[in-house]
Structures are given as C-alpha cells and as structure tokens.
Amino acid sequence: MSTDSAVFASVTDVIIIGGGPAGMSAALVLGRARRSVLVIDEALPRHRVTRESHGFLTRDGVAPAELRKAAREQIAAYPGVAFIEDSAVEAEGVDGDFRVTTAGGTIYRSRKLLFAAGMKDLPMDLEGLEDVYGKSAYVCPYCDGWEMQDRPIAVIAGKHTLHLTRTVAGWTDDVAVFMNGTDLPEEDRAQIQSRGIPIYEKPIARIESEKGETSAIVLSDGTKIARTAVFFAPRLAPGSELPAQFGCAVMESGAMIVDETGRSNVPGVFGAGDGASQKYQVAAAVAAGSAAGAGINFELLDLDWERKAEEAAIL
Known part of the structure; x- marks a missing residue:
C-alpha cells in the first residue's frame, strides 16, 4: 500500500464497493439504521446499455439512469450515507478494521465491508x-x-x-x-x-x-x-477482483459465495447483487442488497450491544 496515499482518518460503519441497485439498496437500509456508510462507485453500471429496466415493482420500464437518480435522491435523506465516484483497487484488514484504497489514492476505513460491484461484460467477439x-x-x-x-x-x-x-x-x-x-x-x-x-x-x-x-x-x-x-448468454467477469484477492470463496463464474444475508466466508465481508449470485435482475439485486444491509446491521448491533455491556460493567 502506498505510503503517500491520503488516509481518511474516521472509521465508518460500512464501506460499500459498488453503487448499483444492490449497493444502493444496502445503503438505504443501513442509512435508515443510523449507520455511517461510504459508497465507492465508479458510475459504470452494467445495465447502462439498456433503454429500460423491467420487472421492478413500481418502477417497471424506468430508464436505468432515472432509477439511479431517484435512488440517490431518496438516500440523500439519510445523512449517514456518503457517495464518492472512484474505483476501489485494494482492500485489506480484518473484521472491525478494514481499509480500502481507491484509484484516487485515498484510504478509507470501516468496520464492515460489502462488495456490490456486480459483474462486467467481457468484449463481445461476435460482429454486430x-x-x-x-x-x-x-x-x-x-x-x-x-x-x-x-x-x-x-x-x-x-x-x-x-x-x-x-x-x-x-x-x-x-x-x-x-x-x-x-x-x-x-x-x-x-x-x-x-x-x-x-x-x-x-x-x-x-x-x-x-x-x-x-x-x-x-x-x-x-x-x-x-x-x-x-x-x-453473455461472457462475464467479476466487476471487482478484490473479493477473490481477499480470500472470499467464489463460484466458477467468479461471483462470491454468500449466505441468505450476504455473509461470505471471510468474517465481516459481505456480498450482494449479481456479483454474488446467478441472478441478473434489478429486483433480485435490490432484494439481495436489502438483506445484506440488514445482515450487516445485525452484526454491528451485536458488537455495539456487547461494547455497551462492557462499558456499563466498568462504570
């Protein structure tokens, strides 16, 4: 890790890598749970190539850009959630103390880590x-x-x-x-x-x-x-190589293996969206992000509950 990188000193509860439907859904749940959240988003969603997004209740037929805009506006009501446009290039640490370095050279710290970068299309080798x-x-x-x-x-x-x-x-x-x-x-x-x-x-x-x-x-x-x-059937690759580098178990496709609440095999590391499933629908990504947000908050509540008990015992 570069020693001349700027370090973001404060520790957020959660860093979310990826600001698509899964990442923003998790951010919404966590923001409403009064958590501090940083979403690192390179603003290149996979579904940007399509004219409309379908199958998402109340938003059937919405343009992907319009969906992102509405989501960001609604999440803005929760001051604990912040967005930066950048790419995460390195991640390290352990549960409770993660560090994520961006392409811009800044290091951000968090207690929990959620990968929601999805999958990316490989070059199409068929003319037209x-x-x-x-x-x-x-x-x-x-x-x-x-x-x-x-x-x-x-x-x-x-x-x-x-x-x-x-x-x-x-x-x-x-x-x-x-x-x-x-x-x-x-x-x-x-x-x-x-x-x-x-x-x-x-x-x-x-x-x-x-x-x-x-x-x-x-x-x-x-x-x-x-x-x-x-x-x-598209040729896909993980939107981020960081989960595999972090030691997260992955499927043959490269997508993370997680449980129903998004937990990976690495303590404190979660995954959501099509980078952690075989489902490539907006509604499925939103649902997975919501479940992961709740799963992360439950772990943080558990930690905070124990910490308050220890503090009370000292007093």
Missing part, C-alpha cells in the same frame, strides 16, 4: 452484437421478453442453451437456435428439434441491424436468416 445489445439483443427474458414478444427471435448458443431456448419460447412461437460453432448435448438437441425449433450449426459471420434493431443473422456460408431480436 455490440450494436444491438440493450436495444434488440438481451440476456434475460424475464427482463426484456415482453418487449420482444411474438418476434422472430434468435437464441445464440452458449451456457445452458436448452434452458434459454425453453424460456424464450414462452414469449414467441418463432425461435431459432444458432450454435455458432459450439456443441450441444444430443438430449438437448432432440428436445429442441422435437418442438419444431430449427438449429443452425454454422458459425455466425455477423448480426445485421439498423439503429440497434436486429434484422438478420448472417452465417459463415452467407446464409441470411431474418430475425428481429436476440437472446444470448
């Missing part, structure tokens, strides 16, 4: 996919299937191809699976074909579109299949 991502190409049918209903939809094979195809089929009868050079278990292939869903084996050359609206999938042999929507 980035042009339609968040406009007519999506990863979550529950989030965007309604808007794509009854369209000719392309499912691009990846992890859990059968599951994604079955799910997408709930919104349209016109589904086609594009293997893009990948393999598919014979049992899964038989299930898909038995429903009359075509499977295209050849690699995809490109996705054609205009102003973000998909028009066709072009295969390597020049075959063009008309499609106006795409669902695919």
Whole structure:
C-alpha cells in the first residue's frame, strides 16, 4: 500500500464497493439504521446499455439512469450515507478494521465491508452484437421478453442453451437456435428439434441491424436468416477482483459465495447483487442488497450491544 496515499482518518460503519441497485439498496437500509456508510462507485453500471429496466415493482420500464437518480435522491435523506465516484483497487484488514484504497489514492476505513460491484461484460467477439445489445439483443427474458414478444427471435448458443431456448419460447412461437460453432448435448438437441425449433450449426459471420434493431443473422456460408431480436448468454467477469484477492470463496463464474444475508466466508465481508449470485435482475439485486444491509446491521448491533455491556460493567 502506498505510503503517500491520503488516509481518511474516521472509521465508518460500512464501506460499500459498488453503487448499483444492490449497493444502493444496502445503503438505504443501513442509512435508515443510523449507520455511517461510504459508497465507492465508479458510475459504470452494467445495465447502462439498456433503454429500460423491467420487472421492478413500481418502477417497471424506468430508464436505468432515472432509477439511479431517484435512488440517490431518496438516500440523500439519510445523512449517514456518503457517495464518492472512484474505483476501489485494494482492500485489506480484518473484521472491525478494514481499509480500502481507491484509484484516487485515498484510504478509507470501516468496520464492515460489502462488495456490490456486480459483474462486467467481457468484449463481445461476435460482429454486430455490440450494436444491438440493450436495444434488440438481451440476456434475460424475464427482463426484456415482453418487449420482444411474438418476434422472430434468435437464441445464440452458449451456457445452458436448452434452458434459454425453453424460456424464450414462452414469449414467441418463432425461435431459432444458432450454435455458432459450439456443441450441444444430443438430449438437448432432440428436445429442441422435437418442438419444431430449427438449429443452425454454422458459425455466425455477423448480426445485421439498423439503429440497434436486429434484422438478420448472417452465417459463415452467407446464409441470411431474418430475425428481429436476440437472446444470448453473455461472457462475464467479476466487476471487482478484490473479493477473490481477499480470500472470499467464489463460484466458477467468479461471483462470491454468500449466505441468505450476504455473509461470505471471510468474517465481516459481505456480498450482494449479481456479483454474488446467478441472478441478473434489478429486483433480485435490490432484494439481495436489502438483506445484506440488514445482515450487516445485525452484526454491528451485536458488537455495539456487547461494547455497551462492557462499558456499563466498568462504570
């Protein structure tokens, strides 16, 4: 750790790394519990590429930027919560005494630590996919299937191809699976074909579109299949490498392994949001952040309760 870094001397109750739906939900719970909270947010939420966010009760169809703005305005009512726009680059310490260093060179201290940095999309190696991502190409049918209903939809094979195809089929009868050079278990292939869903084996050359609206999938042999929507399994990586470096147990995807209240295997370290689950929905992230906020507060209450007993005994 750099010795010339500025040290933020006061110790907050909680540092939250990540200011997306999970992080802000936890901050709201903790702010209402009269905790001092610092949210370190680099302001690059994964869902910024989409036009609307769906499936969150009372906010269905809201633009991600509008959702963030409303959340920040409401959290501002609780003076114990502060936000800084920066990136956390290092974290160390033990339960009750954590230190987080930011890219700006400042070291912040806290009693508890919550990672809510989520996941990040890796570069898309399919020509044309980035042009339609968040406009007519999506990863979550529950989030965007309604808007794509009854369209000719392309499912691009990846992890859990059968599951994604079955799910997408709930919104349209016109589904086609594009293997893009990948393999598919014979049992899964038989299930898909038995429903009359075509499977295209050849690699995809490109996705054609205009102003973000998909028009066709072009295969390597020049075959063009008309499609106006795409669902695919994204290539993801953890939004922060710090949990793994800290010794937190992680899944194969790199997401943290936590219990129902967000506790990791490292005492005092919590996780919430899609960086600590396999669910990629705003509503799920908000719920996880709320649970983690309550879990953190319970641990702090327990510590404060014991401290007050010790102080009373001395008096």
